[in-house]
Amino acid sequence: MPKNKQVKDVFLTLGLRNSDSRSNLQSVEIIGIPGRKNRDGECSIDVTTERFFDDVIAKQIFRSSNRLKDCKFYDLKVWLYDTGIDNQGYEIPEIDRSDFKIEGNIPFSKLKYIYVLDNGYEDNEYIQWKKDVETLLRPLFNSFIAPPEPNPSLNFNPFPNFPFPKFFDSLETKLDKHAEMKNEIFFNALIIQID
Numbered sequence: 001m002p003k004n005k006q007v008k009d010v011f012l013t014l015g016l017r018n019s020d021s022r023s024n025l026q027s028v029e030i031i032g033i034p035g036r037k038n039r040d041g042e043c044s045i046d047v048t049t050e051r052f053f054d055d056v057i058a059k060q061i062f063r064s065s066n067r068l069k070d071c072k073f074y075d076l077k078v079w080l081y082d083t084g085i086d087n088q089g090y091e092i093p094e095i096d097r098s099d100f101k102i103e104g105n106i107p108f109s110k111l112k113y114i115y116v117l118d119n120g121y122e123d124n125e126y127i128q129w130k131k132d133v134e135t136l137l138r139p140l141f142n143s144f145i146a147p148p149e150p151n152p153s154l155n156f157n158p159f160p161n162f163p164f165p166k167f168f169d170s171l172e173t174k175l176d177k178h179a180e181m182k183n184e185i186f187f188n189a190l191i192i193q194i195d
Contacts, residue, residue, distance in 0.1 A: 010037045011090040012045055016058040018065075025065035025073045028058040032080035032090050032187070052181045056143040057190075064136045073136065079191040083113065093117055093191055100130060104141040110182055111144035113189040137192065146182035 012035035016028050030053050035045040057078060065071045079092045098118040104111055114137050121129045176182070 010035050010043055011088075012043055014045060014050060014053055016054055018062045020062065020066065023062065023065055024071045025062060026075065028061055028076045028078060030057055030078045030080070032088060032092075034186070048181070052178050056178060056182075057140065060139055060143050061136060064139050068132055068135055071132070071136075073132070073194050075195045077193040077195075080187040081115070081189040081191050082187045083189050093193065095191065100133060102134065102137060106141040106145060108146065108148075109141045109144045110146050110185050111141050111188065111190065114140065115189065115191045117191065117193045119194060133194070140190070144182060144185070146185075147176060147179045 011032045014030045014033050016030070018026050018028075033045055033049060033053060035043055035049075037043045061076060065073060079088075081088065081092055095115050096118075100116040100118070102114040102116070104113065116133050116137070119129060
C-alpha cells in the first residue's frame with residue numbers, strides 16, 4: 001500500500017525571464033502563487049498554474065514593454081492581492097496614497113485594480129513614468145476576462161444523441177485554454193513594484 005504523503009498549501013514565488021534579450025525588462029517575479037509543500041519540505045507549483053501565470057501576467061507584461069519607446073523598467077515584482085481580505089496568507093507591501101492606482105474598466109475582467117508602488121518621481125518625470133506604467137500594465141485587465149460560467153439550468157439537452165455539454169466545454173477550452181483558471185482566481189488586484 002503506498003504511503004500517504006501529507007501536503008500543505010503554501011504561497012510561492014515564481015520568477016520568469018523575458019525570452020527577448022534585447023528588451024530592457026528582463027524579469028517578472030510573481031508572489032503569492034498557490035503551491036504545495038510536501039512532508040519532505042519540498043515546495044512546488046503545479047505546471048498548469050505556472051503556465052497560467054506566465055501566459056496571463058509575465059508574457060503580457062513582456063509584450064507590452066516592447067511597445068514602450070524607451071522602456072526604463074528592468075525588473076517587476078507582482079503580488080497577487082485580494083482587496084476583500086486582510087490576511088493574504090503571505091506578506092504584501094503596504095499601499096498608501098502616494099502609490100498609483102489603476103482601476104480596470106473592462107466589465108468581465110476578474111482583475112479590478114492594479115496598485116503600482118511609488119517610485120519617488122516628481123513633476124515631468126512622474127508624468128512620463130505614469131504614462132509608461134499605464135501602457136505597460138493596462139493590457140493585463142484584458143488577460144483576466146473570464147468566459148461566463150455555464151448556467152446549470154441549461155443542462156437540458158433537446159438532442160440526446162448530441163453531447164451538448166461536452167461540446168461547449170470543449171469549445172470553451174479551445175477558445176481560451178485558461179478559462180477554468182480565470183473563473184477560479186482568488187485575487188482581484190495586483191500590487192506591482194517596478195525597478
